[in-house]
Amino acid sequence: MEKQKGEVEDDEKKNTCLWMLPEVCVADILAFTTPLDVCRLSLVSTWLKSAADSDSVWAKFLPSDYRSVIAGSLTPIPEFPSLKELFVYLSHNHFLIDQGLKSFSLDKWTGKKCYFLSARDLNITWGDTPEYWGWTSLPESRFPEVARLEIVWWLEIWGTIRAGILSPLTSYTAYFVYKLEEDFYGFDTRYMEVSVGISGVESEMQVAYLHPEPQYVPEDSYESPYSPPSPYQAFARMDMGPWPAESDSFTFPKLRDDGWFELELGEYFTGNEDDCIELRMQDVKTGCTKRGLIVEGIEIRPSCM
Incomplete structure (x- = not known):
């Protein structure tokens, strides 16, 4: 007999200690990994996905001056409801800055x-x-x-x-x-x-x-x-x-x-x-x-x- 989704997640919790930590602590731990690691971990379970998708995690992957860089774009950058979506956009698109003399993007593997x-x-x-x-x-x-x-x-x-x-x-x-x-x-x-x-x-x-x-x-x-x-x-x-x-x-x-x-x-x-x-x-x-x-x-x- 196949296990229900809730039963599977209960088994996952029994095999890990992460579920015992507050979500904010889990997010802090994930921020020390890489964007690729976080995306993979978000697929493990719904409770881990919530921490993996939080802005506190993806803020660590974005450059500290990303707002000023975006402000210098020659074309408007769309507004996104989460920093994860902004990261995905910047790592899959480039935009012109410095009066069109340069273009900017993020490395999708590291956020550099x-x-x-x-x-x-x-x-x-x-x-x-x-x-x-x-x-x-x-x-x-x-x-x-x-x-x-x-x-x-x-x-x-x-x-x-x-x-x-x-x-x-x-x-x-x-x-x-x-x-x-x-x-x-x-x-x-x-x-x-x-x-x-x-x-x-x-x-x-x-x-x-x-x-x-x-x-x-x-x-x-x-x-x-x-x-x-x-x-x-x-x-x-x-x-x-x-x-x-x-x-x-x-x-x-x-x-x-x-x-x-x-x-x-x-x-x-x-x-x-x-x-x-x-x-x-x-x-x-x-x-x-x-x-x-x-x-x-x-x-x-x-x-x-």
Whole structure:
């Protein structure tokens, strides 16, 4: 004979001591777990669900300054009857802030802050020179504008973000988000240098490719159909280090669910809120022709555990 729902819950109470605690105490305990843990525990029984859904629990998962962040949204944020519903909304949707230069969301696993710096919020060498870079809009982008590379030989893109606006004591990873046009050139055979560090402090550069399936071409075999304009040619390879060997470890991009590629730039731990974090992607050594790159921006989100 199957047990009734009430009998099942009575058996659950006999096997746990949580039911002996006031709901407010249970809520305090749950607040020390994670959003995922709380959602799972809410399915155990109705009496535990009441504590798991309480605002006192979900207030701990929301950033302490979430009200001021929401107030800076360019679009109205819906009002929700509970903080849990607000958390779910913020972790499944992004909204533009800082006059549309950045987007904000929450990591659904941890509740940590996630920021996305648009191309307009980045420093792009010669980004305002129409011969080298153009600006356009794409329906698949979250931002009003993206940067489109016409042609350059010196590629340098970097951005900064204050550690104080990120979640404290958290490991973050930065990703360069982009697309390659069908007629792109120079990214399947040439490597980039990427780094994440403190602004004003020299960071170790890592080697990465923007093309998911690059072809290694030795320097003495590489020929470009384009020639850098004089007097750039004379200085194109000045102070250039050795080309990486085929056996070196490279970073490769991954295709995102939204159709963009992302390339990991590096990690940073928010131990000092006064730090200004610099995120960089560049090729300032090879002097090779590059074109057909579309830049959406740089995303900063908590590192995967």
